[in-house]
Amino acid sequence: MILNEILIAGFGGQGIMLMGKLLAYGAIYKGLEVTFYPSYGPEMRGGTANCTVVISDQRIGSPVRNEFAYLMAMNQASVDKFSERIKPGGVIVCNATLVESPPERRDVKIVKIPANQIAMEMENPQVANMVAMGGLIHELKIISYESLTKGLVRVLPQYRHNLIPLNEQAIQKGFEALEKKLNLEGYDEQSKGTNCDQPGTV
Amino acid sequence: MVVEQSTYLAVSEKNLMSGNEAIGEGAIRAGCQFFFGYPITPQNELFEFMAQMLPQTGGTFLQSESELSGINMVYGAAAGGGRCMTSSSGPGFTLMGEGLTTLATAQMPAVVVCVTRAGPGLGRIASAQSDYRLATRGGGHGDYQCLVLGPASAQELYDLTYEAFELADRYRNPVIILSDAILGQMMEPVVTDHLPRMKTPPKEWAVRGKGTNPRKVIKVAPHTDEELIDWNRQLKKKYQLMQDNEQRYEALLTRDAELIVVAFGSTARIVLDSVLRARNEGMAVGMFRPISLFPYPQKALEEIVRQGTRKLLVVEANNGQMVQDVRLAVCGAAEIAHYGFGGGHIFSPYEIYREIRRLGKS
Structure with a gap:
């Protein structure tokens, strides 16, 4: 049975909701059940943004979760606020560019991806969220690059469809960054998160 | 009737929609032409x-300019x-009480959506199910039912929502869609193409200018005492017909369940996780989810309980508004407990599972 609860968190403007919706479409194209739940109410008035995506091969119960198998933390505040909610054996993917102190937990896998830095190198800082998505699906494993990128046409408004190739490229860069750890280590030295563990290690 | 969820296969036709958008899609698919309301x-x-x-x-x-005028515009459009359709949440829905009883007595078909938030009073925007009683017991004065x-x-x-328009026309009665903040905000894949695009059916009673035809009248107050008694008799007959034909669940x-959890709407989603967990641990637990809240699916619940259920646990995000309906359905045939409260608390599956265990042991 497949059941993955994913929490994507960051601050407003980082494209957190877009990431969640894109991931949901990725699941749809994989033929899986999915539920997306955005942060709502007083939470979203504080400048932080988060959303929950539940992916399963069976009927999904609660759309609202307390515990998660995956955390995609786009900033430090998300790590501080949510890393305790990840189940033992789960995965925390940190945006290493903005996360200076990664979580101190030893019972979860901590993965770092310098999303903003990679996006800057692409000369498109706006696609940092897509770089991170590439990293997230690398860890998730159940959503392929193909099914994820198919969703771009559904989540981006018509007038942004010219940017689909750029977004695809960003997702690929993110995926490859974790695939080729050598490159990542190169990034790691330059990134701010100097006290992070080795990328991809448990 | 057992409703299986998401058995539709065509992936390319699935659209990610929020619950609120899904209501709108369903309405337009059903041929809804008019929407009046006030934001909340x-x-x-x-x-x-x-x-x-x-x-x-x-x-x-x-x-x-207000919920009051919104529901009355609906009255006008329905008469035509x-x-x-109109839509609101608790505080605005209360204001529509007068309009709803007017629509019901004039026998006007309309769909009214209530996306419940935490009350009482102005409350807060967090999710709750505390408008159950308001929706199922009318909300306005007089003997009427939506x-x-x-x-x-x-x-x-x-x-x-699509079906609500059909039902509204069939019974010439307002239909309420009782949703809540969780359902409204969450997004899920929705298949739309399995339902045909509808146009408003011709209505011989509608007042659209009589031309050379006989005069038509839609009225909210019969003119004589006798007429009003007869009117109520007719309405009673209609509500009985709904009771007989529209129970959904x-x-x-549940077949071998000793304990059945009864829940509706978003809470039923959370309960599903709790029930499956208890089942996996060998407990004889089932779930009963009313889909029609009026008429309450009494017949089915009564029959299910008769197969040997000892206890019912009613879980709702309110102080126990549905318990009354459950009690009426089973007429003392099973012990009934309630778990839940309003105010915006969101249940965790574990919390309900713990309650199931506690009851299962006692």
Whole structure:
């Protein structure tokens, strides 16, 4: 049975909701059940943004979760606020560019991806969220690059469809960054998160 | 009737929609031409959707100056024969009480959506199910009933809104879609193409200018005492017909269940996780989910309980408003407990599971 609860968190403007919706479409194209739940109410008035995506091969119960198998933390505040909610054996993917102190937990896998830095190198800082998505699906494993990128046409408004190739490229860069750890280590030295563990290690 | 969720296969036709948008899609698919209402969180996505989409399909969206005028505009549009809709949340829904009883007595078909938020009073925008009683017991004065449907997924919000328009016309009665903030905000894949695009059916009673035809009258107050008594008799007959024909529910793992959890709407989604967990641990637990809240699916619940259920646990995000209906359905045949409270608390599956265990042992 497949059941993955994913929490994507960051601050407003980082494209957190877009990431969640894109991931949901990725699941749809994989033929899986999915539920997306955005942060709502007083939470979203504080400048932080988060959303929950539940992916399963069976009927999904609660759309609202307390515990998660995956955390995609786009900033430090998300790590501080949510890393305790990840189940033992789960995965925390940190945006290493903005996360200076990664979580101190030893019972979860901590993965770092310098999303903003990679996006800057692409000369498109706006696609940092897509770089991170590439990293997230690398860890998730159940959503392929193909099914994820198919969703771009559904989540981006018509007038942004010219940017689909750029977004695809960003997702690929993110995926490859974790695939080729050598490159990542190169990034790691330059990134701010100097006290992070080795990328991809448990 | 057991409603299986998301058995539709065509992946390419699935659209990710919020519950609020799904209501709007269902309404437009069913041929809804008029939407009048006043904004309130957490139903504003429906509002936005209708504002954008209705004009594109030749319909009319109008933001009224209050909920009161909104529901009365619905009355006008319904009398003219159009398929029409309004939407609100608790505080605004209360204001519509007068309009609802007027629609019901004039026998006007309309769909009224309540995306529940935490009360009482102004409350807060967090999710709750505390408008159950308001919706199922009327909310306005006099002897009247609205049909009330309580969906639990985006797909069901779409399907049941569509069906609500059919039911409204069939019974010439207002139909309430009782949703809540969780269902409204969450997004899920929705298939739309399995339902045909409808146009407003011709209504011989509609007042659209008589021309050379005989005069038609739609009235809210019969003119004589006798007429009003007869009117009530007719309404009673109609409500009985709804009771007989429109009970909907989903029963899951109830066949051998000693304990059945009864829940509707978003809470039923959370309960599903709790029940499956308890089942996996060998407990004889099932779930009963009313889909029609008026009429309450009494017949089915009574029959299920008669198969040997000892206990019922009613879980709702309110102080126990549905317990009364459950009690009436089973007439003392099983012990009834309630778990839940309003105010915006969101249950965790574990919390309900713990309650199931506690009751299972006692």
